[in-house]
Amino acid sequence: MTDVTVKQFATVVGIPADRLLEQFAEAGITVAGADTAITEKQKLDLLAHLRKSHGNPPTQGVAEPKKITLKRKTHSEIRMTGGAAGQVKTVSVEVRKKRTYVKRSLVEDETAQTALRREPEIQVEAPVPVVSAAVEISEPPRPTEVANEAVRTAEATHPQAPVAEAHLQTESETAPREPDALPRTQTEEGTRQPTVAEAPRHRSENPVRRPPSDPGVRRRPESTDDRRKPTDRPAVSRPSEARARKPADSGVAATPGQRRPAAGGAAPDTRTRPQPAPTVDAKARKRPEGSAPSKRRGETEAPRRREGESEADRLSRHGRGDQTGSDRSDRRRPRKAKPAKVAAPAQRHGFAKPTAPMVREVTLTETISIADLAQKMSVKATEVIKTFLKMGLMVTINQVIDQETAALAVEEMGHTYKLLRDNALEEDLTAGTGSNETLPRPPVVTIMGHVDHGKTSLLDYIRRTRVAAGEAGGITQHIGAYHVGTEKGVVTFLDTPGHAAFTAMRARGAKATDVVVLVVAADDGVMPQTLEAIQHARAAGVPMVVAVNKMDKSGADPDRVKSELSAQGVISEEWGGDTLFTYVSAKTGMGVDELLDKILVQAEVLELNAPVDGPAKGVVIESRLDKGRGPVATVLVQSGTLRKGDMILSGREYGRVRAMLNETGQGISEAGPSIPVEVLGLSGTPKAGDEVIAITDERKAREIALFRQGKAREEQTRKPVMDIEGISKQFEAGLVNTLNAVLKADVQGSAEAIVDALTRLSTAEVQVKIVASGVGGINESDVNLAKTSGAILIGFNVRADNVAKKLADEEGLKPHYYSIIYELIDDVKRAMVGMLKPEFKEQIIGLAEVRGVFRSPKFGVVAGCMVVDGVVRRSNPIRVLRNHVVIFEGALDSLRRFKDDVSEVRAGMDCGMGVKNYNDIREGDHIEVFERVQVERTL
Numbered sequence: 001m002t003d004v005t006v007k008q009f010a011t012v013v014g015i016p017a018d019r020l021l022e023q024f025a026e027a028g029i030t031v032a033g034a035d036t037a038i039t040e041k042q043k044l045d046l047l048a049h050l051r052k053s054h055g056n057p058p059t060q061g062v063a064e065p066k067k068i069t070l071k072r073k074t075h076s077e078i079r080m081t082g083g084a085a086g087q088v089k090t091v092s093v094e095v096r097k098k099r100t101y102v103k104r105s106l107v108e109d110e111t112a113q114t115a116l117r118r119e120p121e122i123q124v125e126a127p128v129p130v131v132s133a134a135v136e137i138s139e140p141p142r143p144t145e146v147a148n149e150a151v152r153t154a155e156a157t158h159p160q161a162p163v164a165e166a167h168l169q170t171e172s173e174t175a176p177r178e179p180d181a182l183p184r185t186q187t188e189e190g191t192r193q194p195t196v197a198e199a200p201r202h203r204s205e206n207p208v209r210r211p212p213s214d215p216g217v218r219r220r221p222e223s224t225d226d227r228r229k230p231t232d233r234p235a236v237s238r239p240s241e242a243r244a245r246k247p248a249d250s251g252v253a254a255t256p257g258q259r260r261p262a263a264g265g266a267a268p269d270t271r272t273r274p275q276p277a278p279t280v281d282a283k284a285r286k287r288p289e290g291s292a293p294s295k296r297r298g299e300t301e302a303p304r305r306r307e308g309e310s311e312a313d314r315l316s317r318h319g320r321g322d323q324t325g326s327d328r329s330d331r332r333r334p335r336k337a338k339p340a341k342v343a344a345p346a347q348r349h350g351f352a353k354p355t356a357p358m359v360r361e362v363t364l365t366e367t368i369s370i371a372d373l374a375q376k377m378s379v380k381a382t383e384v385i386k387t388f389l390k391m392g393l394m395v396t397i398n399q400v401i402d403q404e405t406a407a408l409a410v411e412e413m414g415h416t417y418k419l420l421r422d423n424a425l426e427e428d429l430t431a432g433t434g435s436n437e438t439l440p441r442p443p444v445v446t447i448m449g450h451v452d453h454g455k456t457s458l459l460d461y462i463r464r465t466r467v468a469a470g471e472a473g474g475i476t477q478h479i480g481a482y483h484v485g486t487e488k489g490v491v492t493f494l495d496t497p498g499h500a501a502f503t504a505m506r507a508r509g510a511k512a513t514d515v516v517v518l519v520v521a522a523d524d525g526v527m528p529q530t531l532e533a534i535q536h537a538r539a540a541g542v543p544m545v546v547a548v549n550k551m552d553k554s555g556a557d558p559d560r561v562k563s564e565l566s567a568q569g570v571i572s573e574e575w576g577g578d579t580l581f582t583y584v585s586a587k588t589g590m591g592v593d594e595l596l597d598k599i600l601v602q603a604e605v606l607e608l609n610a611p612v613d614g615p616a617k618g619v620v621i622e623s624r625l626d627k628g629r630g631p632v633a634t635v636l637v638q639s640g641t642l643r644k645g646d647m648i649l650s651g652r653e654y655g656r657v658r659a660m661l662n663e664t665g666q667g668i669s670e671a672g673p674s675i676p677v678e679v680l681g682l683s684g685t686p687k688a689g690d691e692v693i694a695i696t697d698e699r700k701a702r703e704i705a706l707f708r709q710g711k712a713r714e715e716q717t718r719k720p721v722m723d724i725e726g727i728s729k730q731f732e733a734g735l736v737n738t739l740n741a742v743l744k745a746d747v748q749g750s751a752e753a754i755v756d757a758l759t760r761l762s763t764a765e766v767q768v769k770i771v772a773s774g775v776g777g778i779n780e781s782d783v784n785l786a787k788t789s790g791a792i793l794i795g796f797n798v799r800a801d802n803v804a805k806k807l808a809d810e811e812g813l814k815p816h817y818y819s820i821i822y823e824l825i826d827d828v829k830r831a832m833v834g835m836l837k838p839e840f841k842e843q844i845i846g847l848a849e850v851r852g853v854f855r856s857p858k859f860g861v862v863a864g865c866m867v868v869d870g871v872v873r874r875s876n877p878i879r880v881l882r883n884h885v886v887i888f889e890g891a892l893d894s895l896r897r898f899k900d901d902v903s904e905v906r907a908g909m910d911c912g913m914g915v916k917n918y919n920d921i922r923e924g925d926h927i928e929v930f931e932r933v934q935v936e937r938t939l
């Protein structure tokens with residue numbers, strides 16, 4: 001402990017050894033020379049001397065502690081509720097940080113004593129920096145109150161010192177105790193803290209100067225203070241003093257360090273003890289003096305001692321390494337105890353938090369909203385949006401995206417995905433339907449046949465109503481669905497129109513059909529649309545029941561019908577086939593019951609079953625927009641039960657079933673399998689043939705419908721827009737090879753005539769396709785149709801209405817109006833001509849005869865020629881003829897007359913010609929110059 005020489009100590013302190021020797025001399029300490037070893041006691045004595053001689057100005061010393069005290073008070077006041085320490089202002093302060101009772105108890109127990117001691121202690125600390133300053137500057141000692149107080153405290157502490165020292169020297173455990181004791185006293189004395197705090201700072205800056213004893217002294221006061229007011233200290237005293245005296249601080253550090261050993265020897269420890277006693281008294285009393293209290297203190301100091309640790313290491317050079325170790329152990333203990341309540345759990349939680357990414361398999365339906373996608377990945381929607389942004393796609397949280405796009409995002413975010421089929425959602429939603437018990441259901445029958453063969457009349461007879469009488473023109477204009485109850489059972493009829501223009505509708509009708517009733521007039525036989533009906537039925541795999549109608553007529557010839565049908569592969573059972581034939585009369589009702597019987601027999605064979613319970617599923621037979629009721633859809637329920645109030649999804653439309661009507665217009669509350677109903681409440685008119693599905697999740701229904709709408713719009717916009725003027729350009733660009741047209745005319749006759757004329761314009765190269773034709777003005781639907789099909793819009797003696805005009809303008813469509821059919825046809829012809837591929841023909845414009853061949857190093861082989869016919873142009877292609885046979889085809893490299901380059905040479909003139917990439921020109925050859933001319937094409 002006393003291995004330090006004056007020189008070394010001077011180095012540590014940062015002052016010349018001579019000066020240090022002088023100071024020793026002034027202090028009355030005999031030191032032989034710079035190499036003489038000094039004891040800790042000598043150091044402390046020197047310190048005491050310096051304090052006496054260099055005490056801070058009284059004002060300073062007092063002012064600073066006061067400031068510190070005030071700050072503490074402030075803090076404590078905030079924390080305190082005016083509790084135990086109410087007597088003294090500072091008391092209320094103490095509790096704040098520590099929330100310990102130490103200060104309170106101190107205050108309570110010692111009252112005035114502690115108050116008095118604090119001041120001196122504060123002053124004692126204050127002098128410390130002063131001392132250091134003195135060491136550096138070697139200012140003359142000046143008596144101050146502070147110094148005096150320091151002396152007092154020193155004296156007061158002396159008696160205890162021996163005890164502390166004894167502990168330090170004898171046991172390693174005691175070493176920590178003492179330091180702890182010091183801190184206690186110092187911490188209680190708020191004023192010391194600043195000095196202590198400074199010390200570590202300076203030490204860290206100038207580690208070498210730190211004496212071994214410093215840490216203990218500094219730590220104690222600081223640590224305790226820190227507990228109370230960590231922020232206060234630094235702010236209070238150090239700035240002014242410490243900064244100015246960094247080197248001096250080291251000196252300060254040295255002094256306390258000296259104290260220790262010395263205190264070990266005596267002074268410092270003894271000082272502190274009496275003071276700490278009051279502050280820590282409670283603890284000290286409870287525990288035996290030595291270990292327990294010291295540990296606690298050490299614990300409290302722990303946080304600050306980190307700085308001290310480095311110091312301690314340095315101090316170990318001076319033989320105090322033991323203390324550091326003990327100090328550390330002390331720190332740990334208290335930390336464990338305190339943080340266990342607050343800090344420790346939080347830290348553990350933070351570090352223990354699992355950070356491994358969770359890879360999830362996300363099931364992607366045809367459509368999904370960003371919010372749902374985020375939910376499936378268990379991430380925030382904003383994360384998904386960010387991902388899309390990185391991918392260059394702007395999306396919103398409610399935006400519905402398609403499967404593929406969602407899959408990209410899922411992959412990007414490190415998850416896996418599983419794609420579901422388009423209808424998976426619907427299937428999932430109706431999954432319950434399949435599990436339900438299936439029951440026999442009525443057959444759905446479509447009546448097909450040629451025009452006027454009596455389809456409607458037959459159905460009318462069956463229904464006992466007169467539907468045919470109410471139809472415009474006596475022709476069924478749209479599909480009707482009728483639910484008919486008979487004695488033999490229930491049969492649902494789809495009355496398809498017999499007009500050729502509605503072939504497509506018939507086809508749709510066949511799809512929803514279990515049985516086709518093929519009506520053939522016995523007096524007319526098999527007609528074109530009869531054959532067409534057979535094809536549709538076969539294509540749909542639907543069995544047929546033949547109804548040979550009009551049997552009441554005199555000209556009825558059922559055998560002829562059977563014969564003609566057998567030629568088509570429809571052979572009656574009577575003739576060994578498998579097709580049921582019935583002979584009926586819609587007029588008299590003959591054979592109708594038999595027809596129904598056979599229909600039901602056929603249905604039995606088919607074993608038609610469907611679940612009755614569960615969500616409904618069906619198909620749209622037709623739909624229209626009713627002025628009073630809004631969108632009206634005729635829906636054939638195919639499975640489950642559709643109820644009023646159900647949320648349904650159909651194609652791009654969705655809605656809640658506001659009302660359901662049966663075929664007679666009566667409101668019903670539910671409809672089971674094979675029952676056709678009119679449904680009100682959809683968001684729009686779905687297309688005939690669209691599937692209808694009842695969905696419990698309204699949000700999902702809307703989501704799917706909106707997505708389908710968006711998808712349809714997208715497909716729509718992808719298609720190019722065409723008009724007559726622009727169609728040629730599009731053709732050249734390879735975008736079209738068919739001229740599509742939407743035609744509206746004033747009368748049906750005109751429309752048919754124009755359609756016929758235009759269709760005949762089709763050639764092998766360009767076809768004309770009438771996408772749609774009709775009677776009446778051009779409306780919005782026509783414009784949309786023209787746009788989606790890339791058709792030109794033609795109006796014959798009709799005009800577009802305002803809505804259509806506006807839409808056409810927006811879409812870049814230009815309606816073409818005509819009142820003379822030939823002008824219309826000519827325009828379309830011109831458009832078609834523009835779509836024809838251009839044709840070219842060659843035309844010889846000049847001929848030259850080679851009269852000689854010259855070789856020039858600059859121009860190569862040059863043929864000296866005489867233009868014998870036409871004109872030779874340098875830019876035109878040429879052919880070389882030898883004996884009237886083409887031996888080369890290419891271009892001219894040069895054309896010169898005399899020494900001048902020329903662009904052309906006319907007949908009768910000499911010229912020199914160089915042929916590009918050809919040198920085998922010979923005398924007598926001919927060079928033929930030609931050009932390619934585009935030939936105007938016609939249809």
Ligand SMILES: Nc1nc2c(ncn2[C@@H]2O[C@H](COP(=O)(O)OP(=O)(O)OP(=O)(O)O)[C@@H](O)[C@H]2O)c(=O)[nH]1
Pocket residue numbers: 449450451452453454455456457458468474475476497498499549550551552553584585586587588
């Ligand atoms: N004598 C006789 N006339 C019939 C019979 N069935 C239908 N008709 C007549 O045939 C004509 C056409 O009957 P519709 O029922 O309209 O024939 P449709 O096949 O429905 O005709 P579209 O609706 O145009 O396809 C009507 O004048 C009926 O009166 C029948 O069994 N006997």
